[in-house]
Amino acid sequence: MYVSLLQNILPEKMDISLYSVAEKDIASPVTIENKQATIEKQNEAVEEVEPEYTDKPEIAQTQVEKAEDFFELIGKINGEAASSGDEEQTKTPTSIDDKLKELKELLSHSVSELSDDTLKTFLSATSTQTAISKDLIIKTVRDLQNERITVDQLTDVKKEAEKRVQDANLNADVRKASAELTKSLIVPNYFIDTEATKLKRQKVVESVSPVMIRQGQIIVREGQVINRDVLQQLEVVGLLDDRLNVYPFFGLALFVxxxxxxxxxxxxxxxxxxxxxxxxxxxxxxxxxxxxxxxxSLFDEYSKGIAYLLPAAMGTMLIKLLMNERLAIASGLVFAMTGSILFNTETVGTFHGEFGLYILCSSFAAIFYLGKHNIRSKILKAGFVVSIVNMAVILMISMLRKGQIDWMELSVNCGYAFLSGFLAAVLTLGLMPFFEAGFRILSTTKLIELSNPNHPLLRKLLMEAPGTYHHSVMVANLAEAACEAVGANGLLARVGSYYHDVGKTKRPHFFIENQMNMENPHDKIAPQLSKTIIVAHAYDGADMLRAHKLPKEIVDIAEQHHGTTLLKFFYHKANSAAEVKVPESDFRYPGPKAQTKETAIIGISDGVEAAVRSIAKPTPVKIESLVRKIINDRLEDGQFDECDITLKELDVVAKTICETLQGIFHSRIEYPEDLKKKVNA
Structure with missing residues (x-):
């Protein structure tokens, strides 16, 4: 199994280069994530994410306060900020350079980057010009800072501030200085929230579904040029991997x-x-x-659809006929799973589930139709049933597929499927004789053939020992019913009963059932000689069966059905004529004892059938008493020690034999004519 499946599970390797042309459609053999494509997709999604911003409205007031502080310092340095009530008058610098130096020391960092010319302009400007500039700058800063200003918008907002100041009624120097101061006070108040943006982008990345290459997905079509993207996908699914992958080997080993x-x-x-x-x-x-x-499967690679010609039911039919149904069902499952790998050329996966279902239905149809009693003609009928089931499965699969039905292809497949059933039946019929002969298998079919009255040994028994033949038929009826009742092989018991006394054909007149209108020859010979003749029939029969090459099971029944029982009649006859007591061992069958349930039950039925004939007026009570006595005697004599029959089964055997005998010895109505003859007699 391992060797046959190995080729079908090895990954396919392809010799493909960049910008070459695909010679056929290439599909992915596995379902796998294309990680590189997934990362690219995530990056694209991140780029489309708008950053999260945080609005800080308090900045507007801060910048206005800075403007006010700036002009307050200008006034203070120019001597305008001192009030008349101050105990100490602020000392006002006399030169512009001194004023500039002092102003720079007092200015905050946010406005300290103003040029010296701008600062000198404000220090030398008139109070009127300074007041107009102050009001204009504060108003402009307040208006613009109350709107959202991002870093990207800062340049445009500063230009807007400069434009507003340029329109003021100020001289050119003050206007220029005011514009510079205004621009320095305009700052962003709408900032990117780094943590919130990072979290948002992370959520987007997580929401991006991975890029999967599905099993069976066509990566490149026949005649298409192999570009880098296609080459990368082929590498991802492992079609370009030259390294030895040991996992399929271990996986198949576990499967087997x-x-x-x-x-x-x-x-x-x-x-x-x-x-x-x-x-x-x-x-x-x-x-x-x-x-x-x-x-x-090898031919399937070259001719599409020929796989349906597979005689899938052959193996399970042989196992069912030659072994047992339970094992055949298990084997059908195994054949279906094995076949789903062997015929996976039409699918990209390891298992071809549809074809596995086809094999399973074909196998089960044959098993269940054959039933318990199998004859060769029924095998051909089973082949026809398998053909019908095969076609039904193909129709079902075709209709369940999502796509258009190719009726021409479907017709061809159904034709192959129809032939498959008959091919399985023909192969089964042809191979069975070889298996039966080569392995000495006693199949149901073989048993049915052996039960044919035209068999040479049965014809010999009928012609030369008709009483024994009738006795064997009666034993067969009793044994088959009893075996069926305890779960043993009833058909084997019936056929074994037919042949169990075939050895009596060597000396038929020494057995009472064949003595019609003649003296009993045992009356003229010694008990020891009678014992020898009677005992010999079991072993003579076994030799005759071996000579005709009958199965071992039938030979064993003939040889073991008497076990080591005692010939009581001749034992007591010998003791009555002897001065010294004769040991029992001299008048016992040499054995062996019964080895199977069937043999033990045939031995019981043989003794019962012979003994019940001695009852003058058989009644149900007399019959049951006799049957249980025979079973108890054999049980106490140890005749069942070497077989696996239980006490409960012996009780069932006794009840079944009694029921069968009561049907044979039922009472009959005497007709008037018969009654008149009886009275006259």
Missing amino acids: ILLTVFLAFFLQDAKTHYKQRHLLLYGTIFFLTIFVFKTV
Whole structure:
């Protein structure tokens, strides 16, 4: 399984270069995030984010106060700020340079950058000019600072302030100085909030969905030029990665291990005596099925739709017929999962789910139609049912797809699917004889064939020992009903009963059921010789069955159905004629004891059928008493020690045999003519 699937899980590598032309459509094999494209998308979103601002209206009042303070200092230095009530008169500098020096020492930092010419202009201006300039500057600063001023708008606002001052009724020098002072007092009052902006941008980045390359998404179309963007996407999805990726190898190993453990659980149902043989048989069927799957998948790469010709039901039909239904269902699941990988050429993923569903439905249709009793003609019918189910699945899948239906392609696929069912049936019929012969498997079909009265041994039994043949048929009816009641193989019990006394054909007249209108030959021979003749029939029958190459299960039934029971009649006859007591071991069957439930139940049915004939007027009470006595005698004699039958099952066997016998020995109405003959007699 691992080797066959390995090729289908290895990542595809492509030899593609920049600006080359794509030879076919290239789709992404995985779903993965394109991190580089995601970062570019986030950067674009961040660039579109408007920064957050903080408004500081108190700046307007501050700047007005600075203007007032400036003119107050001018007046103070010019001797205008001193009041008449001051105890000390401010000493007014006499020269303009001294006034400028003192003014610079007193000015705040915000207006200290004014040029010396501007300061000298205000120091030398008349009080009237200074008053007009003061009122104009304060009004302009107040009006403009009450509006929002960003850093970007500062230059334009200063030009507006300069324009307003230029229109004032001032001389040229004072007007120029006033314009400079006004511009120095205009500052931004609407600032970027760094933290709020950063938080806003972070939210935008988080809201940007990652750029994903989806599985199956076409990255480049056939004939398209491979540009850098396409090349980058191909690299992201791993189609250009030349490094060995070991993960698919480990992933496939885990997949195979899980399926193997799953199958091992269901294989526990194999019988202990044939466990190795069943395992080898199952392994052979599994290998053959996977081989067929792999072969068809190789052709699927060159011919689209031929995958539907796959005889998907072949493996499960063989397992169902040769082993058991429970294991066949489990195998159908495994084949479906395996096939979904083997036929993944039409999908970019590892699993082709639609084709896996096709295999699963095909397998289950065959299993459930075959049922419990399988004959070869029913295998062909199962193939027809599989064909119908296959076509229905293809129609369902095609209609569920979101797109236009290509009716021509659909017709071809349905044709392949129809042939698939018949191909599976033909292969199953052809391979079954090889498996049955090679592994000595006793399948249901084989049992049905062996139950045919035209089989040479059954015809020999009917012709040479008709009483034994009738006895075997009666035993078969009893054993089959009892086995079905306890969950054993009823069909095996029936067929085994047909052949269990075939050894009596060697000396048929030494057995009472074949002695019609003749003396009993045992009356003329010694008990020891009678014992030898009677005991030999079990082993003669086993040899005859082996010579005709019948399955081991049937041979074992013939050899073990008497176990090591005692021939009581001849044992007591020998003791009555002997002076010394004869040991029981001399008159016991050599065995072996019954190894299976079927053999044990056939032994009980054999003894019951023979004994019930000795009852003169059988009644339900007499029949039940006899059946339970025979079972108890065998139980106490240890005849069930080597098989897995339980006391509860023995009770069910007793009840079932009694019910069957009551149906055979039911009372009949005597007709008047029969009654008259009886009276005359």
